Amino acid sequence: MSDRSMRRGFLAFAFIFATLSPLAEVQPALALTAVGVGPQYDTTHVYVAPSDVDVFVASFLATFGGTSTKQVVTTVTPTPSSTTSQLLQTPAGKISLFGFTTPIPYPFGSERTGYLVTDMDKAVAAARSAGADVIVAPFPDPIGRDAVVQWPGGVNMQLYWHTTVPNYPALETVPENRVYVSSDRPTAFVRDFVAFSHGKVVSDERHAPGIEIGRSQEIFRRIRIESVFGRMTVLVTDGHLPFPYGLETTGYETTNLKDTLDKARASGAKVLVEPYASDGRNAAMVQFPGGYIAEIHDIVAR
Structure with a gap:
């Protein structure tokens, strides 16, 4: 067998071995830019009917403690829409709460979380390089920029970046x-x-x-x-x-x-x-x- 054939055989074996290795041994295959900030900047996205916004806020804060930012009416999608919006901040995690008064544009409502990133363009590039689909390209919102990505298995997440860097204390418990x-x-x-x-x-x-x-x-x-x-x-x-x-x-x-x-x-x-x-x-x-x-x-x- 020639040296070239032996190298090809070795590479094929290595590829098969890597695909069968336990997940605990999976390592990032690419030198991707680190864009995360911290778990205290992660938010769960919650959509409720406008009539349920206040009662949800009261119940959630009574359960976990914490406070809410002032409710505003705004557009948080790249196409026309209107929603109430506020951030619930508790020691056990944060919620971005939306009460849409218009139909919710696709694919919003299916994104489970919002992750703060240090740089939107670098974050989107890193997500793409890691294998995610960018199903909503970056767009401006009233306080920064957003994008929605989808991971294998149909898992949607929103990435967000703020014009003014937020500063939140560490959580007492990480969700x-x-x-x-x-x-x-x-x-x-x-x-x-x-x-x-x-x-x-x-x-x-x-x-x-x-x-x-x-x-x-x-x-x-x-x-x-x-x-x-x-x-x-x-x-x-x-x-x-x-x-x-x-x-x-x-x-x-x-x-x-x-x-x-x-x-x-x-x-x-x-x-x-x-x-x-x-x-x-x-x-x-x-x-x-x-x-x-x-x-x-x-x-x-x-």
Whole structure:
């Protein structure tokens, strides 16, 4: 065999080996620009009917504490629209709240989070290089610029940049972005997002207890990622999910789940799934006025 043939054979073997390697060993393949800022600048995007905005704000803040910025009426899309907008700031995470008074332009409402970036053009270039589709090209908003990207598996996220650099204190507890993907896409999603975020896979459990997705007699695959953008839990399923699993986009950590659920109930929220124990945490599912569903958990002392 010639040297050239041997080199080709080695490269082919290396490629096959790399595609089969565990996710925990996946490393960014490209030297992408780091554009993240910190988890205290991540926001969960919540859309409710205008009539539910005030009652949602009251319930969410009563549950987690914190404050809201002044409500404004503005346009947050690149095409004509109108919405109320405000930022809820709690020790357990932030929410960008929208109450659209006009039809919501596509694809807004499907983006789960907003991530602050240091430079919009560099962030979009890095996302593209990592494998994301830019489904809404950068556009100006009243206080900066935005774009929406889509990762393998159909996971939409918004990137944002502010003209005036924000300065928020660190969170008391960092929430997790809860991402549901099919069994066809976890490798591509994790590889691409880890490359973009300069993050790392901290666990890849292929036999996670099914109680975490409402299927207590089964197992599923759960991947946890950490990066400058915060925490992410990737839930790999066949899509056969009982309500309300798959509808929550964020998991909020509290110091005492029982106390938090008591506050949620007293403020008008519904506990859809009563507390259960799994993976060193107690967790429950809650629906706030206006329909927003969240996972809430505390960590069991070890």
